[in-house]
Amino acid sequence: MSIGGDCRCCVDEEIDAFGEIVDGNGVFKYYADGAWKISSSEESLPVINPTSREPFFAITACTRCEVNKAFHSAKEAQKSWAKTPLFKRAEMLHKVAGVMKEKKNMEAIAECLIKEVAKPDKDAYTEVVRSADLLSYTAEEGIRILSQGKFLVSDSFPGNERNKLCLSSKVPLGIILAIPPFNYPVNLTVSKIGPALIAGNAVVIKPPTQGAVSTLHMIHCFHMSGFPKGLISCVTIKASELGDYMTTHPLVNCISFTGGCETGISISQKAGMIPLQMELGGKDAMIVLEDADLDLAATNIIKGGFSYSGQRCTAVKIVLAMEGIADALVSKVNAQIAKLKIGPPERIDTDIVDVVSEASADFIESLVADAIDNGAKICQGWKRRGNKIWPLLIDNVTTEMRIAWEEPFGPVIPVMRIKSVEEGIEHCNSSKYGLQGCVFTKDINKAILVSDAMESGTIQINAAPARGPDHFPFQGIRDSGIGSQGVTNSINFMTKIKTTVINLPSASYSLGKILFLELKGLAMERAFPCFQLWVTTSTRNRKGSWMPEILKL
Ligand SMILES: NC(=O)C1=CN([C@@H]2O[C@H](COP(=O)(O)OP(=O)(O)OC[C@H]3O[C@@H](n4cnc5c(N)ncnc54)[C@H](OP(=O)(O)O)[C@@H]3O)[C@@H](O)[C@H]2O)C=CC1
Numbered sequence: 001m002s003i004g005g006d007c008r009c010c011v012d013e014e015i016d017a018f019g020e021i022v023d024g025n026g027v028f029k030y031y032a033d034g035a036w037k038i039s040s041s042e043e044s045l046p047v048i049n050p051t052s053r054e055p056f057f058a059i060t061a062c063t064r065c066e067v068n069k070a071f072h073s074a075k076e077a078q079k080s081w082a083k084t085p086l087f088k089r090a091e092m093l094h095k096v097a098g099v100m101k102e103k104k105n106m107e108a109i110a111e112c113l114i115k116e117v118a119k120p121d122k123d124a125y126t127e128v129v130r131s132a133d134l135l136s137y138t139a140e141e142g143i144r145i146l147s148q149g150k151f152l153v154s155d156s157f158p159g160n161e162r163n164k165l166c167l168s169s170k171v172p173l174g175i176i177l178a179i180p181p182f183n184y185p186v187n188l189t190v191s192k193i194g195p196a197l198i199a200g201n202a203v204v205i206k207p208p209t210q211g212a213v214s215t216l217h218m219i220h221c222f223h224m225s226g227f228p229k230g231l232i233s234c235v236t237i238k239a240s241e242l243g244d245y246m247t248t249h250p251l252v253n254c255i256s257f258t259g260g261c262e263t264g265i266s267i268s269q270k271a272g273m274i275p276l277q278m279e280l281g282g283k284d285a286m287i288v289l290e291d292a293d294l295d296l297a298a299t300n301i302i303k304g305g306f307s308y309s310g311q312r313c314t315a316v317k318i319v320l321a322m323e324g325i326a327d328a329l330v331s332k333v334n335a336q337i338a339k340l341k342i343g344p345p346e347r348i349d350t351d352i353v354d355v356v357s358e359a360s361a362d363f364i365e366s367l368v369a370d371a372i373d374n375g376a377k378i379c380q381g382w383k384r385r386g387n388k389i390w391p392l393l394i395d396n397v398t399t400e401m402r403i404a405w406e407e408p409f410g411p412v413i414p415v416m417r418i419k420s421v422e423e424g425i426e427h428c429n430s431s432k433y434g435l436q437g438c439v440f441t442k443d444i445n446k447a448i449l450v451s452d453a454m455e456s457g458t459i460q461i462n463a464a465p466a467r468g469p470d471h472f473p474f475q476g477i478r479d480s481g482i483g484s485q486g487v488t489n490s491i492n493f494m495t496k497i498k499t500t501v502i503n504l505p506s507a508s509y510s511l512g513k514i515l516f517l518e519l520k521g522l523a524m525e526r527a528f529p530c531f532q533l534w535v536t537t538s539t540r541n542r543k544g545s546w547m548p549e550i551l552k553l
């Protein structure tokens with residue numbers, strides 16, 4: 001149900017599937033305790049369509065008490081979920097991935113992405129499929145890594161004999177608070193929920209206001225898949241009022257946040273002593289060397305810089321081009337910019353859509369104005385209508401300009417001409433950001449040297465920065481974040497290590513039969529039943545069959 005009224009997700013055939021997530025007045029409910037609810041606040045928050053700049057959806061504004069209840073339900077649900085066998089948790093994730101990929105569900109989510117964050121049609125569908133795939137991959141990776149622990153013996157550390165046996169495994173943290181941003185509200189929510197759930201945690205989600213309705217539709221797929229009540233909640237709040245309450249709530253055991261630096265740093269300063277996963281902004285630099293394939297570099301500037309109108313943390317946000325090739329590169333990029341299609345996100349061939357908000361468009365405009373005032377050359381001419389900004393390459397940018405350092409999050413790409421590769425590396429490393437970067441050269445040896453010298457979480461060689469595929473490690477340094485993501489790293493991050501140490505009455509070395517004969521006299525069975533179990537399951541003779549002596553113990 002939309003205020004604007006023409007959202008495909010709400011026409012007849014989908015009403016059955018998603019009808020329960022919206023009330024009679026068209027206000028989207030929040031999800032807690034396994035049910036869809038309207039807040040007792042009776043207040044709603046508008047979600048503005050970036051293209052029309054009119055309210056399109058409305059979401060319920062939860063109260064402090066409702067948020068608190070969601071945390072308490074999560075605590076209860078997590079206790080049983082942690083005891084649910086790992087293979088069953090994985091089965092549930094595979095199931096929801098299947099539900100998300102069902103045509104009607106995929107369409108419903110994608111249509112919301114188009115309407116509330118102006119995600120271009122084809123990218124909206126890709127985001128849903130990618131997110132479902134992420135859940136399936138997480139299920140399989142979880143089985144692989146959570147079924148293994150470590151076994152250590154004490155005599156490897158000086159001064160110890162072999163009388164301590166250490167077993168360690170990964171256990172859940174408890175409740176994960178997931179806070180995703182507007183630009184990938186589905187993908188960056190499942191990238192938190194999937195790892196959290198497979199590891200045995202509960203999740204409370206605070207969706208971005210702009211993007212909340214897509215998130216709620218996606219959460220409904222979890223609801224339809226039969227996840228236990230309370231395990232997943234999605235509470236829509238006014239961040240300025242209840243943000244701090246959520247991030248400092250005593251039941252939160254971990255915060256996984258993706259968004260702007262300012263918000264992320266402020267949350268990290270207030271949060272208590274809990275693990276923080278922070279994916280913040282970026283000023284992803286592309287260094288283009290003299291020997292680069294310039295057609296490849298130009299294509300990557302277009303794709304990397306203008307996809308989703310540059311509203312990606314991994315967008316190319318500055319090009320550092322060697323003077324000798326800069327003219328040729330700029331002209332190739334300009335030729336491709338001329339072919340970009342600017343239009344509404346609903347159109348299948350649209351490349352450049354409206355940016356998410358008027359505030360964002362104003363900010364981008366201020367960066368461009370500052371660059372022009374300070375002598376930069378704008379290659380296409382400045383054009384803006386509402387939230388729509390025409391794609392722009394800004395040449396001859398210098399370090400005095402704000403756009404050399406700040407993240408536009410829009411379809412404008414600055415080009416700085418550099419005299420040496422060292423100058424490019426120096427610029428990249430002087431940034432407060434350190435998310436991704438890339439280098440274009442045909443010389444792999446140079447590429448490795450530049451990659452090593454660039455202080456960013458990831459460096460791509462001969463391709464634009466990108467997070468995906470989603471199982472690759474993904475991390476920022478400096479103000480770009482804390483911790484490493486990607487499916488595997490996120491699963492590990494959302495667990496803690498639990499260790500059990502078996503203390504033996506005397507040192508024990510793996511001597512096979514002699515050991516067990518000695519042990520008989522010690523009545524180990526009564527004193528240390530877990531030791532017996534360990535012996536029984538871990539000792540084999542050379543042919544691989546169980547030793548009869550063990551079974552007699
Ligand atoms: N490094 C990475 O992986 C990525 C980084 N980003 C970065 O995100 C930014 C754009 O996203 P945007 O959504 O505008 O970022 P914001 O920082 O404005 O918001 C991110 C999330 O935080 C919420 N939030 C805001 N204030 C608080 C608070 N006090 N307490 C709790 N939650 C709060 C927002 O809610 P609400 O919407 O209600 O304000 C939203 O859900 C860019 O800087 C971009 O670089 C984006 C994607 C990936």
Ligand SMILES: O=C(O)[C@H](O)COP(=O)(O)O
Nearest residue numbers: 184312313314466467468
């Ligand atoms: O955080 C983002 O902006 C997106 O996760 C980027 O993902 P991509 O680089 O794989 O498009």
